[in-house]
Amino acid sequence: MFNDLIALTGRALKKWIRNPAAVLPGFFTALFYLALFGNSFNPTSLIPSNMGGFQLTPAMLQSIKTSILSQTFGGAATYISYLTAGIICLILVFNMAFGGIDLVLDRQLGFLSTLLTSPISRASIYFSGVLQNMVKAMSLAFLTFLIAIILPNGLQLGSGFGVLDLIGVFGALALLAFALSCVFTALALSVKSIDSLVAIVNFATFPLVFTSTALFPQAGFPSWLLGISNVNPITKATDSARLLMINGTLSSSQLSTFTGDGAYLIVFALVMAILGYIAARKALAPV
Amino acid sequence: MPSIIQAENLSKLYPPKTKAVDNVSFSVEEGEVFGFLGPNGAGKTTTIKMLTTLASITSGKASVAGFDVSRDPSAVRRSIGVVPQELTADDELKGIENLILAARLHHVPRSEVPGRAKDLLKLFDLEEASERRVRTYSGGMRRRLQMAMGLVHSPKVLFLDEPTLGLDIQTRTKVWDYINRLNKEHGLTVFMTTHYLEEADGLCNRIAIIDHGVIKVSDSPKDLKEKFGGDVLSISVSGDTDLTEFLRTVPDVTDVSHEGLVYKMKLPKTEQALPVIIEGVTKRGLKITEISFTRPKLDDVFLEVTGRSMREDEGGGEDSWVQNMNLGRTN
Numbered sequence: 001m002f003n004d005l006i007a008l009t010g011r012a013l014k015k016w017i018r019n020p021a022a023v024l025p026g027f028f029t030a031l032f033y034l035a036l037f038g039n040s041f042n043p044t045s046l047i048p049s050n051m052g053g054f055q056l057t058p059a060m061l062q063s064i065k066t067s068i069l070s071q072t073f074g075g076a077a078t079y080i081s082y083l084t085a086g087i088i089c090l091i092l093v094f095n096m097a098f099g100g101i102d103l104v105l106d107r108q109l110g111f112l113s114t115l116l117t118s119p120i121s122r123a124s125i126y127f128s129g130v131l132q133n134m135v136k137a138m139s140l141a142f143l144t145f146l147i148a149i150i151l152p153n154g155l156q157l158g159s160g161f162g163v164l165d166l167i168g169v170f171g172a173l174a175l176l177a178f179a180l181s182c183v184f185t186a187l188a189l190s191v192k193s194i195d196s197l198v199a200i201v202n203f204a205t206f207p208l209v210f211t212s213t214a215l216f217p218q219a220g221f222p223s224w225l226l227g228i229s230n231v232n233p234i235t236k237a238t239d240s241a242r243l244l245m246i247n248g249t250l251s252s253s254q255l256s257t258f259t260g261d262g263a264y265l266i267v268f269a270l271v272m273a274i275l276g277y278i279a280a281r282k283a284l285a286p287v
Numbered sequence: 288m289p290s291i292i293q294a295e296n297l298s299k300l301y302p303p304k305t306k307a308v309d310n311v312s313f314s315v316e317e318g319e320v321f322g323f324l325g326p327n328g329a330g331k332t333t334t335i336k337m338l339t340t341l342a343s344i345t346s347g348k349a350s351v352a353g354f355d356v357s358r359d360p361s362a363v364r365r366s367i368g369v370v371p372q373e374l375t376a377d378d379e380l381k382g383i384e385n386l387i388l389a390a391r392l393h394h395v396p397r398s399e400v401p402g403r404a405k406d407l408l409k410l411f412d413l414e415e416a417s418e419r420r421v422r423t424y425s426g427g428m429r430r431r432l433q434m435a436m437g438l439v440h441s442p443k444v445l446f447l448d449e450p451t452l453g454l455d456i457q458t459r460t461k462v463w464d465y466i467n468r469l470n471k472e473h474g475l476t477v478f479m480t481t482h483y484l485e486e487a488d489g490l491c492n493r494i495a496i497i498d499h500g501v502i503k504v505s506d507s508p509k510d511l512k513e514k515f516g517g518d519v520l521s522i523s524v525s526g527d528t529d530l531t532e533f534l535r536t537v538p539d540v541t542d543v544s545h546e547g548l549v550y551k552m553k554l555p556k557t558e559q560a561l562p563v564i565i566e567g568v569t570k571r572g573l574k575i576t577e578i579s580f581t582r583p584k585l586d587d588v589f590l591e592v593t594g595r596s597m598r599e600d601e602g603g604g605e606d607s608w609v610q611n612m613n614l615g616r617t618n
Contacts (some may be wrong), residue, residue, distance in 0.1 A: 007391040015379040117369040118392045119340045242346030286343040
C-alpha cells in the first residue's frame with residue numbers, strides 16, 4: 001500500500017512540477033490575493049484624515065489604526081498580518097476543490113481503469129489523490145507565507161515566533177488541507193465529468209469561505225452567521241494560524257483556544273478521511 | 288489442460304434494462320490468440336471489462352488464469368496485462384518513466400525492473416525514444432509503449448482492447464507483427480477485441496463474432512470462412528448448353544446462377560471441385576474460356592451471421608471530446 005501510494009503520488013507531482021502552466025499561476029495567485037485584498041480590503045486605509053472638518057494629526061490617525069487592528073483584527077501589526085492566514089486558507093480551499101480535475105481526467109482518459117486492473121490497493125488510489133493535492137496546496141501555502149513576509153507593510157510575525165509556532169501554523173493548515181482533500185478527492189472519484197465537479201465545487205466553496213473568518217472578522221457577523229462560522233473548519237484553521245502568526249508566544253487562554261481548535265480540526269480530518277474513503281471505495285468498485 | 292479463460296453464461300445488465308452482454312460462453316486455451324469481433328456497442332469492451340475485473344458480472348461466471356473473476360479479483364489482476372483502447376501513458380513523463388511506473392504498480396521486484404524495461408524497450412523498438420517525454424511520441428510509438436506497459440510484469444494473459452484503433456495501416460501492420468511475435472516466440476495468451484476484420488483474420492487462432500451482446504458464431508477464421516463464406520467461382524463457356532443442372536450436382540456447390548454464358552457458384556474449396564467441373568463441361572462438348580474465383584473474407588462471414596455489414600454500425604458512444612483527445616494522441 002505504501003509503495004503504491006508513493007508511486008502514484010510521485011507520478012502526479014512529477015507531472016505538476018514539469019508543467020510550468022500548472023505551477024506558475026499558483027505563485028501569481030498568491031501574490032495577487034495578498035496585494036489586492038491586502039490593500040482594497042484594508043479598513044485602516046479607509047480612515048479619512050479630515051473628519052467633519054476636524055483634521056486628524058498623523059499621530060491620531062496612527063492611534064485609530066492601531067485601535068482598529070487591536071480591537072477588531074486580533075492585535076495584528078498590519079492588516080496583511082491579519083489577512084495572511086485567511087488568504088492561505090482561501091488558496092487551500094480552491095486548490096483542493098479544483099485539484100480533483102486531474103482525477104476526473106484520469107478517469108476519462110482511461111488511466112484510472114489501468115490502475116483498477118492492476119493489483120494495487122484501492123486505498124492507495126484514494127490516498128494518493130489526497131496526498132498529491134495536499135502537497136501541491138501546502139507548497140503554495142508556504143510560498144504565500146513567504147510572499148506575505150516580503151511584501152511592504154506585509155506580515156509581521158508576533159514577538160518570539162519560533163520554529164514550534166511555524167510548525168503549529170502549518171500543522172493547523174495541513175489538517176484543514178487534509179480534511180478538504182479527503183472530501184474533494186472522494187467527490188472527484190465519484191463524478192464522471194469535469195462539468196459536474198466544477199458545478200458542485202462552485203456550489204460548495206463560496207459558502208464555506210464566506211461563512212468563515214478567512215476574510216472578515218466575526219465582529220460584523222449577525223448571530224445566525226456566527227453560529228455557522230464557529231463550526232466552520234476554515235474558521236478553526238484560520239483562527240489557529242492567525243493566533244500564532246500575530247502573537248507568537250501565546251498566553252494560557254490563547255493556548256487553550258489554539259488547542260481546542262486543533263482538536264476540532266483533528267477530529268474533523270479523521271471523520272472526513274473515513275467518510276471520504278467509504279465514498280471512494282464505492283466509486284472505485286466494479287460497476 | 289483447463290482453459291486459461293473460461294466464461295460461462297456471462298451476462299451484464301446496465302440498469303434499467305440495457306443488456307450489454309447476454310448469456311455468453313466461451314473458452315480460451317493457453318497460448319492462443321482469441322479475437323472478439325464485432326461493431327461498436329456489440330458487447331466486446333463490456334466482456335473485456337468483466338474479465339479484467341473492471342465491471343461486475345450480473346450473472347454467470349468467469350475465470351482467468353484459474354482464478355474466479357468475482358471471488359478472487361486480486362489474483363486475476365496479478366495474472367493479467369491490460370492494454371486499453373485509450374492511450375493512457377502520461378504525456379509529461381518519459382517513456383522509461385511510464386514503463387517503470389507500470390512495473391511499480393504491478394509490484395515487480397525493484398531489482399528486476401531495469402532489465403525488464405530494457406528488454407521491452409528493445410522488443411518494441413523504443414530504446415532510442417525512451418528518454419523522451421511521451422508527448423513527443425507518434426501514435427504508433429504510444430501504442431507500442433502501451434503494449435510494453437501491459438507486459439512489464441510478465442502476465443499470463445494479455446488483454447488488448449482494439450489494439451490498432453485509429454492507427455494508419457503501416458503502423459497497424461507493425462503492431463500486428465508485435466502481437467504475432469509475442470504469441471509465437473513467447474507463447475503469450477492474447478485476448479483481443481477488434482472491429483477490424485482483417486486484424487482478426489491475420490492474428491487470431493480463433494474468433495467469436497459478437498453482436499448485440501450475443502455470440503453469433505465462434506471458430507477459427509479459416510473454418511468460419513469455409514463454413515459461411517466459401518469461394519465464389521465464375522466460369523465463362525463457349526456454346527449454349529445450359530450447365531445449371533450439372534453444376535448443381537457437383538458436390539458442395541451451391542447458389543448456382545448464370546448470366547448468358549457466365550456461370551457463378553459458391554463452393555467451400557475451389558481446388559477440389561474445379562477438376563470435376565472442368566471434366567463435366569468438357570464432356571458436354573463445351574469449352575471453358577475464362578475461370579476466376581474469389582476467396583471469402585471475414586466481411587462475408589460477418590454479413591452472413593449478423594445480416595449486415597460491419598461498417599453500418601460504426602461510431603462509438605464515448606464522449607466526443609474524449610474520443611477527440613485520444614485520436615489526437617494517436618496522430
